[in-house]
Amino acid sequence: MGPALPTRQLVLLSAVGLAIFFGIWTGAAWLELAPRRFLPMPWDVIDRAFKLTETRFSGQTLQGHLVISVERYLRGFILAVLVGVPLGLLMGWYRWLDYIVTPVFDALRFVAPIAWVPFAALWFGTGIGGPTMIIFAGAFPPCLINAYRGARYVETRYIEAAQTLGASGLRVVREVLLPASLPSIIAGLRISAGAGWQSLIGAELIAANAGVGLMMVRGQAALDTSIVMVGMIAVGLIGLLIDVALRGAETWIKAKQGH
Amino acid sequence: MADIVLDGVSRVFGHGDKRFVALDKVSYTVADNEFVAVVGPSGCGKTTCMRMAAGLEFPTSGTCKVGGKIVDRPGPDRAVVFQQFALFPWKTVQQNIDFGLRSLNVPRSEAGDRIAASIKLMGLEGYEAAYPHQLSGGMQQRVAIARAYVLNPQVLLMDEPFGALDAQTRTVMQEELLRVGRINPRTVMFITHAVEEAVYLADRVIVMTRRPGRIKETIDVKPVRLAEKWDNYERIEDVMDLESFVHLRTRIWRLLREQHDPADH
Numbered sequence: 001m002g003p004a005l006p007t008r009q010l011v012l013l014s015a016v017g018l019a020i021f022f023g024i025w026t027g028a029a030w031l032e033l034a035p036r037r038f039l040p041m042p043w044d045v046i047d048r049a050f051k052l053t054e055t056r057f058s059g060q061t062l063q064g065h066l067v068i069s070v071e072r073y074l075r076g077f078i079l080a081v082l083v084g085v086p087l088g089l090l091m092g093w094y095r096w097l098d099y100i101v102t103p104v105f106d107a108l109r110f111v112a113p114i115a116w117v118p119f120a121a122l123w124f125g126t127g128i129g130g131p132t133m134i135i136f137a138g139a140f141p142p143c144l145i146n147a148y149r150g151a152r153y154v155e156t157r158y159i160e161a162a163q164t165l166g167a168s169g170l171r172v173v174r175e176v177l178l179p180a181s182l183p184s185i186i187a188g189l190r191i192s193a194g195a196g197w198q199s200l201i202g203a204e205l206i207a208a209n210a211g212v213g214l215m216m217v218r219g220q221a222a223l224d225t226s227i228v229m230v231g232m233i234a235v236g237l238i239g240l241l242i243d244v245a246l247r248g249a250e251t252w253i254k255a256k257q258g259h
Numbered sequence: 260m261a262d263i264v265l266d267g268v269s270r271v272f273g274h275g276d277k278r279f280v281a282l283d284k285v286s287y288t289v290a291d292n293e294f295v296a297v298v299g300p301s302g303c304g305k306t307t308c309m310r311m312a313a314g315l316e317f318p319t320s321g322t323c324k325v326g327g328k329i330v331d332r333p334g335p336d337r338a339v340v341f342q343q344f345a346l347f348p349w350k351t352v353q354q355n356i357d358f359g360l361r362s363l364n365v366p367r368s369e370a371g372d373r374i375a376a377s378i379k380l381m382g383l384e385g386y387e388a389a390y391p392h393q394l395s396g397g398m399q400q401r402v403a404i405a406r407a408y409v410l411n412p413q414v415l416l417m418d419e420p421f422g423a424l425d426a427q428t429r430t431v432m433q434e435e436l437l438r439v440g441r442i443n444p445r446t447v448m449f450i451t452h453a454v455e456e457a458v459y460l461a462d463r464v465i466v467m468t469r470r471p472g473r474i475k476e477t478i479d480v481k482p483v484r485l486a487e488k489w490d491n492y493e494r495i496e497d498v499m500d501l502e503s504f505v506h507l508r509t510r511i512w513r514l515l516r517e518q519h520d521p522a523d524h
């Protein structure tokens with residue numbers, strides 16, 4: 001990569017990028033490259049977004065659908081972190097646990113989260129349980145893998161220091177492996193957050209009783225493309241917010257540890 | 260009783276072409292409450308010996324016993340000061356020093372007092388809440404020493420602990436180590452390449468040779484120290500001026516020079 005640019009230029013360049021994007025969109029819509037109904041103008045979509053916040057579509061307003069999706073997402077993501085990170089760290093310390101979990105995990109992680117949708121719907125329903133399971137399936141592997149790798153690459157001198165100071169295995173995991181792997185874990189959480197959010201929307205497109213994904217499929221069924229686009233934009237913005245939050249956490253932790 | 264006994268210890272690293280003998284039938288004893296300094300060219304196996312006493316490394320053949328028991332694991336009864344400090348970067352000075360006390364389940368109020376005392380001893384007042392990366396190399400080394408001292412262990416294993424200190428601090432630490440040792444003697448294995456430091460601090464100095472690592476000679480300092488009344492002098496430079504000191508120092512220098520490999524330069 002080239003040298004870093006001053007913030008003012010970066011902001012300007014980002015604005016140029018967005019302007020080009022909307023320019024191409026507007027141009028394509030104006031030339032009617034696709035029928036106007038299927039490729040609406042940007043301002044039509046924005047207008048539609050405002051309307052969706054006032055009137056219900058498929059049982060909920062836009063914010064109603066978003067709240068439902070985000071709530072499911074948080075449940076699944078937090079569950080994945082709470083199970084994946086400790087399990088990964090423990091596997092990085094206890095060899096026997098590594099040998100028990102790894103074969104099962106390696107086989108299952110190549111199954112795309114979406115492939116679980118039929119089972120998730122049958123086992124846990126299309127309300128909260130099913131979608132939560134899909135998010136979990138998407139978000140769990142990066143949590144576990146990054147915690148595990150982080151733990152395996154901790155410098156031996158820290159582990160040895162802890163052992164000479166009398167630390168038990170669990171204390172080594174909690175007070176050495178966990179803090180030493182935090183940068184790797186946070187990087188994993190970023191991947192995991194993205195994967196979980198994508199899996200959720202995918203799952204809601206297929207089987208759900210509410211949520212942004214459902215709003216988008218219903219919009220498509222009604223041949224109302226602007227609703228689908230509102231959904232896409234909302235999904236993108238929330239994904240961006242999640243990533244920005246985790247990136248902030250990453251910077252904060254690195255600064256604290258003096259990297 | 261907390262003596263360290265290395266009995267016919269060999270350590271081989273690597274296999275095939277890369278196979279090499281780091282330690283070759285090394286035997287020595289650090290008696291209970293004795294202070295032994297180990298000197299030798301770098302790569303002669305000083306650190307490896309110390310790691311065996313610490314339970315971090317194991318002999319290929321021979322035995323290493325501490326307090327009559329074969330060492331099979333690390334533990335807070337043998338405090339280690341590592342060559343590269345190994346302070347936890349994510350813990351403050353206070354938390355680093357506290358780490359071992361928590362393993363020993365020392366009551367919190369007592370732990371507080373002990374930490375404060377060791378912080379005072381090492382001149383770290385005011386840095387309790389600092390993180391290691393905010394400290395200079397010398398300050399980090401003091402934290403590493405405080406973390407070991409605070410455990411009040413029967414056995415102290417120190418790997419070039421004053422290496423990163425500036426000359427003045429180093430002198431203060433050496434005098435302090437001697438003073439603390441007189442009040443509360445313990446078994447110390449002290450690795451250094453500074454010959455004067457070894458003679459000043461130790462009851463005995465072990466000189467090692469390289470390739471393979473062996474013991475060349477053991478020099479008894481304690482009888483000389485007692486006979487010449489080194490303890491009557493407060494300051495290190497006064498001891499270093501004594502003829503008896505110079506004589507021992509020169510003898511060790513010669514032993515190290517003899518094995519100096521010209522191919523190294």
Ligand SMILES: Nc1ncnc2c1ncn2[C@@H]1O[C@H](COP(=O)(O)OP(=O)(O)O)[C@@H](O)[C@H]1O
Binds near residue numbers: 272273304
């Ligand atoms: N884990 C290891 N694997 C391979 N070689 C090692 C290992 N530990 C030490 N050695 C080698 O053994 C020799 C002695 O090392 P060490 O005890 O650190 O020497 P010293 O502390 O006297 O400088 C060195 O040549 C070193 O490279």
Ligand SMILES: [Mg+2]
Binds near residue numbers: 305
């Ligand atoms: Mg060494």
